[in-house]
Amino acid sequence: xxxxxxxxWDTVSEFHPNEIGWLxxxxxxxxxxxSAAPPPALPQMGxxxxxxxxxxxxxxxxxxxxxxxxxxxxxxxxxxxxxxxLFLFPDMREKNRNSESQLKRAYxxxxxxxAGMAQGGYKKDLKAMNDRQIKDFAKRISDQIGLLPAKxxxxxxxxxxxxxxxxxxxxxxxxxxx
Numbered sequence: 729x730x731x732x733x734x735x736x737w738d739t740v741s742e743f744h745p746n747e748i749g750w751l752x753x754x755x756x757x758x759x760x761x762x763s764a765a766p767p768p769a770l771p772q773m774g775x776x777x778x779x780x781x782x783x784x785x786x787x788x789x790x791x792x793x794x795x796x797x798x799x800x801x802x803x804x805x806x807x808x809x810x811x812x813x814l815f816l817f818p819d820m821r822e823k824n825r826n827s828e829s830q831l832k833r834a835y836x837x838x839x840x841x842x843a844g845m846a847q848g849g850y851k852k853d854l855k856a857m858n859d860r861q862i863k864d865f866a867k868r869i870s871d872q873i874g875l876l877p878a879k880x881x882x883x884x885x886x887x888x889x890x891x892x893x894x895x896x897x898x899x900x901x902x903x904x905x906x
Contacts, residue, residue, distance in 0.1 A: 730756040737815045742795035745781060749774035751815035780808055839892040846889065854893040862889045 732754050750757035753774045784790035790804055802816050812820045846852045852865055866886035
């Protein structure tokens, strides 16, 4: 699934409900094709929105149409949801970009805190540790706080320690190049 091509969709004045479902999720709608393969499944968020449209049509708050004008959709969305889909609200795109960069900075700061705690509290230098040592260290931390690594799935202590190590290595490389 590709991200929506907003430059193109900004030029479109009417939308088919199938396009709306995909664009609501920020994804490029599948192009009609002649292959026998079915299109990919619409994400849950798009399905929920289409159900909301169907309910609004049933209640008479949204007319049944083959194509919906942009302004009609915007007005409906403003009454239907707190969510502002980016294909209808281009002014929200810049706000989202700023939020994403703030989240990335905050996440990197948390990784640096993890690295600092590893070094200060446990006297472990993540930069010097190999993957096996990090795995053992993660197990030790998990045992101390009473959590099983299996509970974490992809968000395991081991994964965060490795990410912290990679961030430290990147920062060191950046400092060397400066």
